[in-house]
Structures are given as C-alpha cells and as structure tokens.
Amino acid sequence: MKRKIPLIITFVVGVVLIFAEFIPHKPFGLISGELEKWYLIIAGFAIILGQLNLFKVNLFKIRYKQQNWQYFILTLVSFSVMVLCGIFWGTQNNPGVFGNGAAIATAMGDKPFDYLFLNVYQHLSATMFSLLAFFIASAAYRAFIARTTESNLLLAAAILVMLGNTSMGSILTGWLPESLKFLHLPRISEFIMKYPNTAGQRAIMIGAGLGIIGSSLRIILGIERSYLGGK
Amino acid sequence: MTHFFSVLGIWLGALFTFAIFSFLYKDNPFYKIAEQIFVGLSAGYWFVYTIFFILMPNLFNPLLQDFAVNWIKLIPAVLGILMLLRLIPSIDWVSRFPIALVIGTTSGIFFLRYLKSDVINQLTATIMNPFHGANWVNVVGQILLIVGTLSGVIYFYFSKKHEGAFGVTAKIGIYFLMVSFGAAFGYTAMxxxxxxxxxxxxxxxxxxxxxxP
Incomplete structure (x- = not known):
C-alpha cells in the first residue's frame, strides 16, 4: 500500500493529463484543469515544507551546538521576523492579520515586510550575485586557456559577444567602411547570437526535451520510482 | 520618522553590501552573518509569498467565499497537509501520496510541454529553405543554423560510437555547442x-x- 497506491496515483494522473491533450471533450478538459490547480496548491504546501524543514535543520544545528552554530540563530531570527512581518501587516497589496498596516506603513515608508525586502533582502541578493562577477573572471582565466579548437571557439564567442554589447565594440570597429559593415562588432555579436548560438541552444533544447519526455514516460509507467524513497 | 527609516534602510543596505563584499578578502564573521540573514530572509520571503500569492487565491479564498462550489479543493488541501507530515519521521511515508500526485502531474504536463515547445517547435523552426534570405549574411547564418542544430542533436546521440562520418558530424556539433556556451558565458559575465x-x-x-544615482 505504501508504494503501490502512489504508483497508481502517478500513473492515472499522468495518463489523464496526456489523454486530455488529445481528447478535447468532457470530462478530460475539466479533470486536467482541476488537476493543474491541485498541483499548484500541493506545490505551495511543498514550498512551505521546504521552509519548515530549513527551520528544523537550523534548530537542530543550534540545539546540538554544531560548528558555527551561533550564526544559525540569525537564520532563524531573520526567517521569523520576515514571516511575522508578512503575516501581521501583510504585503504591499495584501492585508495581514493586523489589517492593512496603514499606520506602520506611514511611519516606515513601507509595510515592514516590504521595508525588509527593499532595504535588506534586495541589497543582499544583488550583492551576492554581483560577487560572482569576480569569481566568473577568475574562473574564465582558468577555463579560457586556449589549448584546443573547442576552447578557442568558446573564448572567441564570449569575447565577441561581450565586446559587441558594449560601447567599446562600436568604437573599435566603427571606422570600417560600409562594404565591411558585417565585420562591425555589434553585428558580429548579433550574428553569433542569432545563428550559431541558436543552433547550439536548439540542439540542447531538443536533446533535453527528448530526455524529459523519456523520463516522464518512465515515471508515469512506474519504471522510475526513486521519488518514493528507499523504504 | 519616515526620514529616519529611509536613512536606516540605506545604511542597512550599505553595511550588508560591504559584509558580502568582505568575502573577496576571505571568509569572515561579517560575511557569515550577512549570508545567514540572507538565507533566513529568503526563506521567510518565499514562505509569505506562497501564502499570499499561491495558497490564498487558489485555496483559502475560494473555500471561504463559496464552499458549496469549491469544496473539492479540500482534497488538495488534505494532500498538502499530508505533505507537511514528512517532517514527522514515524509517519513520513504518508507524504508519498501528495508527492505521487505532484510527480504524476509534472510528468504529464512536462511530457506534452517539452514535446511541443522543445522538440516539435524547434524542429519546425529548423526545417526551412536556407537560401531564402535578404542577403548573403542571412543565407550563411541559416545554413549554419541548420547544420549546427542537426550536428548538435547528433552529438547528443550516445547509443552509437562517435566515429567515422558520424563522429565528424558530432565533432561539428561540439563546435556549435562551444560557441553557444561562449555566448552564454559572455551574457552571464555581463x-x-x-x-x-x-x-x-x-x-x-x-x-x-x-x-x-
């Protein structure tokens, strides 16, 4: 029962959704529409499960005083503050338990949840990702050592695309005569993006698409069962 | 009061920016503090977002507004609660039922979506007359597009050893993939x-x- 019923649910739901695409009559359309709404609701609970699990894991780290456990207190505190602000005073267009939070929004300029989002979360997020600019540069130094034809192509494409999208590209090749305009760096960059890059992306998309179709079939038919766990 | 909070917001932003950038020197307590606050706020943000933008409009509001019509939404609600039982190890197997529904729905949707958008539509866009272009640059580009797509797909076929004519085609496919990765890298860096x-x-x-500013 612990394994068979979930396998049956997966099979029935998957088959109904695929059939619904080819049988545009009642009840298939209705069933597939309703299943997609159910999926959204359960996926919502899954996201909440993830957050609660994060809370639980951090709580255990603090309880058993694992390495750097003091920092995990901050994780729990910031998580709780964000959640409580959202639930008590709501978000920009949604009222919370304490109403619309007009008084506190007037005092702070924004509701507490939005204030934290705009003044802390956004800055942290943007800085964290901008940090990658430095690491990407050091990674490129190691990866772009032009030893083979493949790495040469990678290097050339990256440089041409980057130069073509900056004012430097226009300055470097802006002097070219009209007959050689196709060598203008922004045009070369556009050409790379439009043709060879699209070709590579399409090959990846077709390959990945076929892979996903195969995996979906394996799951629906019950061949792939790893999502049920080991027990 | 608003001015105070506005100034405080800017100072908080600046301090957290420096705390994250301090990692460029080496891992340090300031970075660790900012990192953990980021993790906590991220999780909190998505928690609140899920409640207000997923569960309320799709579950709570329909049930509260017209229960007689929307009672069927109790089924995903119960399945959602079963999903949360995964946090209790002794009865975590119960969560397999909602997971099965999510996996089944995802498989069914993805099967159709990727078949249409990533396979059929891409192949349809590739099957064209390459010589029908405004100028020679377009014609060359379209030939490259067809050759690149087909050779790239051949590269991903691993059931046959890459040797002979098949190997050469796969090699050409790798070249196109490398150009694609280079372009993607360029855009990411920018x-x-x-x-x-x-x-x-x-x-x-x-x-x-x-x-x-």
Missing part, C-alpha cells in the same frame, strides 16, 4: 558586472551621495 555596477552606484550615489 549580467554579473551590471549588478556590480548597480552596487557601486548604490554605494557612491544613494549612500555617499558622490554621484547622481
């Missing part, structure tokens, strides 16, 4: 640098007021 410029503009403009 996006990160533009974020970095944004941070510097914030520090020099909003915080220090040296430049006009």
């Amino acid at each position: 996006a990160r640098i533009s974020l970095l410029i944004g941070r510097l503009q914030f520090l020099l403009g909003d915080w220090l007021g040296i430049i006009n």
